[in-house]
Amino acid sequence: MDDFLAARSQMALSLGFHIIFSCIGMVMPFFMAVSHYKWLKTNDEVYKNLTKAWSKGVAIFFATGAVSGTMLSFELGLLWPKFMEHAGPIFGMPFSLEGTAFFIEAIALGFFLYGWNKLNKWFHWFTGMVVGVSGLASGILVVAANAWMNSPAGFDFVNGQYLNIDPIQAMFNKAWFSQALHMCLAAFTATGFAVAGVHALMILRNQNKEFHLKAFKIAAVFACISALLQPLSGDISAKDVAKRQPAKLAAMEALYQTEKPAALLIGGIVNEKDKTVKGAIKIPGALSFLAHGNFKAEVKGLDQIPENEHPPVAITHYAFQIMVGIGTLLALISLIYFINLFRKKPLLEKRWLLKLFVLAIPLGYLALEAGWVVTEVGRQPWIIYGIMRTKDAVTPMPGIAYSFYIFSAIYLSLSCIVTFLLYRQIKMVPVLYDKTVIKSK
Amino acid sequence: MEYVVIAFLCLGILLYFLLGGADFGAGIIELFTSTKNRSRTRKTMYQAIGPVWEANHMWLIIAIVILFVGFPHIYTTMSVYLHIPLLIMLIGIIARGTAFVFRHYDAVKDDMQWLYNRIFRYSSFITALFLGIIAGSLISGHIDSEAKDFVSAYIYSWLNWFSIAVGFFTVALCGFLAAVYLIGETKDEYDKRRFIRKAEFMNIAAVIFGALVFLVAQFDNIPLIDWVFKNTVGLSAIILASLSLILLWYLLIKGKTKVLRILAGFQVTMILLAISYAHFPNFIRLKNGDAISLFETVGPPKTIYSLGLALLLGSILILPFLGYLFYKFQKKEE
Numbered sequence A: 001m002d003d004f005l006a007a008r009s010q011m012a013l014s015l016g017f018h019i020i021f022s023c024i025g026m027v028m029p030f031f032m033a034v035s036h037y038k039w040l041k042t043n044d045e046v047y048k049n050l051t052k053a054w055s056k057g058v059a060i061f062f063a064t065g066a067v068s069g070t071m072l073s074f075e076l077g078l079l080w081p082k083f084m085e086h087a088g089p090i091f092g093m094p095f096s097l098e099g100t101a102f103f104i105e106a107i108a109l110g111f112f113l114y115g116w117n118k119l120n121k122w123f124h125w126f127t128g129m130v131v132g133v134s135g136l137a138s139g140i141l142v143v144a145a146n147a148w149m150n151s152p153a154g155f156d157f158v159n160g161q162y163l164n165i166d167p168i169q170a171m172f173n174k175a176w177f178s179q180a181l182h183m184c185l186a187a188f189t190a191t192g193f194a195v196a197g198v199h200a201l202m203i204l205r206n207q208n209k210e211f212h213l214k215a216f217k218i219a220a221v222f223a224c225i226s227a228l229l230q231p232l233s234g235d236i237s238a239k240d241v242a243k244r245q246p247a248k249l250a251a252m253e254a255l256y257q258t259e260k261p262a263a264l265l266i267g268g269i270v271n272e273k274d275k276t277v278k279g280a281i282k283i284p285g286a287l288s289f290l291a292h293g294n295f296k297a298e299v300k301g302l303d304q305i306p307e308n309e310h311p312p313v314a315i316t317h318y319a320f321q322i323m324v325g326i327g328t329l330l331a332l333i334s335l336i337y338f339i340n341l342f343r344k345k346p347l348l349e350k351r352w353l354l355k356l357f358v359l360a361i362p363l364g365y366l367a368l369e370a371g372w373v374v375t376e377v378g379r380q381p382w383i384i385y386g387i388m389r390t391k392d393a394v395t396p397m398p399g400i401a402y403s404f405y406i407f408s409a410i411y412l413s414l415s416c417i418v419t420f421l422l423y424r425q426i427k428m429v430p431v432l433y434d435k436t437v438i439k440s441k
Numbered sequence B: 001m002e003y004v005v006i007a008f009l010c011l012g013i014l015l016y017f018l019l020g021g022a023d024f025g026a027g028i029i030e031l032f033t034s035t036k037n038r039s040r041t042r043k044t045m046y047q048a049i050g051p052v053w054e055a056n057h058m059w060l061i062i063a064i065v066i067l068f069v070g071f072p073h074i075y076t077t078m079s080v081y082l083h084i085p086l087l088i089m090l091i092g093i094i095a096r097g098t099a100f101v102f103r104h105y106d107a108v109k110d111d112m113q114w115l116y117n118r119i120f121r122y123s124s125f126i127t128a129l130f131l132g133i134i135a136g137s138l139i140s141g142h143i144d145s146e147a148k149d150f151v152s153a154y155i156y157s158w159l160n161w162f163s164i165a166v167g168f169f170t171v172a173l174c175g176f177l178a179a180v181y182l183i184g185e186t187k188d189e190y191d192k193r194r195f196i197r198k199a200e201f202m203n204i205a206a207v208i209f210g211a212l213v214f215l216v217a218q219f220d221n222i223p224l225i226d227w228v229f230k231n232t233v234g235l236s237a238i239i240l241a242s243l244s245l246i247l248l249w250y251l252l253i254k255g256k257t258k259v260l261r262i263l264a265g266f267q268v269t270m271i272l273l274a275i276s277y278a279h280f281p282n283f284i285r286l287k288n289g290d291a292i293s294l295f296e297t298v299g300p301p302k303t304i305y306s307l308g309l310a311l312l313l314g315s316i317l318i319l320p321f322l323g324y325l326f327y328k329f330q331k332k333e334e
């Protein structure tokens, strides 16, 4: 494996790993806070146990998220020193604020996990909320940093020099809002469906039904609301990309030729050599509408972009199809769920609906990873869009392939252990958290 | 604002050495504890650092963020030439951090614990060792920005006797800090005696390795002795550290805990001060005799201004909370 490819793969792997944990860290505290609130209001022991069970899970994820994040802040320099040398002072603002947010989050988590029976109960609840809010804030901040790479701002680029640096302007670049909004919704969607799905599975197995039903309902509401909003926010993102990064949009849609009006492609097999797409379903004019809000508008194809600035088309296109496909599916599931709630049908009778949720356990995360592949691969060959190329940023040190192999092994084993621990947490629910219900087959 | 940012950087590094160091030290102590006492040590340790351990590691992140935002040239020089030791330290941080949490949150306590414990102990040792190696390499003058081949650019930059001596010195200091901290955390007389003995052991080890560092520096043409003894600040710091050593042993034998902690922290602070004062604000010494100074590589003014503001704002928000956290869990027993 050549060093450049290894560095890109290692970065992608570390980020792809971190994002799973950070999403859980961002979202679970809110689920816990709801359950905690219900306990304080109703004095129903089940909610207290649920909060505790969830918080154990979160502690596991938090630690893994924190160490993988620490890893990332070094990795940016280890792998992309020439990028960081210039970008650090410009896009560093969100990172320094993020430091504050993380710090508050870590302290609040300390209070929350160790504060049972020691703190005033509402203060204790409040510390849980602080964990959630600061987690969300740090998510938004890092995404703003990433958005800067897509839409550089806050400096003047003159003869290869980065002048008049303004970190505030860099943080509030053109892409930050659409990306941050879409990312927050994605975190709720992905984590919500995963958690709801796991509890749905336990209900289907007739174990500790009351406990799991309560858990399911909390997670499902969050998941379904955000899954319904997701396509709307995705549309905002798409319009934004069309304006800012026509090459990325063309790659997402595998649009080799400029079209007016442009058709939307669904599926299809991309042939990067011949620059053709086979077997896709075409919806005339739809792409023009999605990208520019007008069925007749022209959409720039890759033919208008210099060859050496083309992103990898096939990966970007497939990843986009996966994200949108899953997004549509999850929105449908959410719609069905709300219709059912509205008609007041008891959930437990709708086993097929629960089965749908079980099916959706990995889907949210799949869409999330796919979405990041769209954003990051679609930005190539640039590390800072239009300013610096990725291959000019990579570290001069040879042998990155080995560090890539080591990290692949570490992340793989960590994922296995975390899955194993979670499995045990769930298996132990009858013993630790919910003794009331004996398993009935 | 430059000064604010640099002050926070120094504070971050210092606190990471003290708090994070005590945290690594706990694993090192466990490594050097006989098998029959290990589970007792583990218990005390968990009660002691459980609530705050996440916060301890934030200092590293703060320091690194300050470096890459405010002093990008230093950050990138480090990450290019010290790539390998940084990587090993990071792997250590990942391994010990996750093992620490896994062993306490695993819902079933069985043979897996054996694995978590192993990982935790060895990776604590490695992390502290490489933290020291990195610190030593920065000032050792072995980083060669003109190197042409792989080995002299990426290996000899950190694989030299001086860096390794500093590495072991750091391990001993971490163990010492942890032992002193743990003394105050246990009510049990037997455990107390054990930790006192550990602290004595680690303190002797630190003195020996400290002497070794000076010795190796002499052979390696690193003017460490000049730095420490040829200026008043370095000299008085080292004198204070030595004086407090006597007091420390007295207190150790007496088993007085509260003052002991402050004293141990004070000692390590003095040692860091003595070593770094003479070449401040130079952060990295290069082989060709040049040095990379904090002031010369500082980022553009607006960046430093907003970074300083963020840090000040952050500390106003954070410090009361952090203080309250420590306070609340100090008096948990009552």
Ligand code: HDD
Binding pocket: A150, A175, A178, A179, A180, A182, A183, A185, A186, A187, A189, A190, A230, A231, A233, A234, A235, A237, A238, A239, A241, A323, A324, A325, A326, A327, A328, A330, A364, A365, A367, A368, A369, A370, A371, A372, A373, A374, A375
């Ligand atoms: C649960 C996850 C999830 C789901 C269901 C969707 N997305 Fe998404 N999408 C993401 C998770 C995501 C993401 C991982 O969070 C990304 C990567 C970067 C970002 O800001 O969000 C993303 C990026 C992203 C981008 C690129 C933004 C950029 O590069 O600046 C576009 C155009 C869309 N999405 C559009 C959509 C549409 C039209 C969807 C319709 C259903 C959709 N997404 C569902």
Ligand code: HEM
Binding pocket: A008, A009, A011, A012, A015, A016, A018, A019, A076, A080, A142, A143, A145, A146, A369, A372, A373, A376, A377, A379, A380, A382, A383, A390
């Ligand atoms: C956590 C979610 C993220 C995921 C899953 C992700 C995914 C990826 C992928 C797949 C690549 C490789 C692209 C390629 O080389 O073809 C990449 C590169 C990169 N990403 Fe991200 N990314 C994420 C967020 C971020 C954020 C928040 C930042 C920075 C602030 C960032 C910075 C980078 C950098 C510096 C590179 C290397 C340069 C490049 O390949 O362009 N990423 N990421």
Ligand code: HEM
Binding pocket: A018, A019, A021, A022, A023, A024, A025, A026, A061, A062, A063, A064, A065, A066, A067, A068, A069, A070, A071, A072, A073, A076, A102, A103, A105, A106, A135, A136, A138, A139, A140, A142, A143, A146, B057, B058, B061
């Ligand atoms: C879209 C991408 C990202 C999101 C949404 C995100 C979000 C988060 C969140 C919520 C946490 C808290 C940990 C938890 O609760 O489990 C976290 C941890 C962390 N992240 Fe990220 N992050 C992203 C990418 C990055 C990148 C690119 C870096 C590095 C430059 C980074 C550095 C860190 C660090 C240092 C921590 C540990 C802080 C701690 O100890 O709490 N993150 N991240």
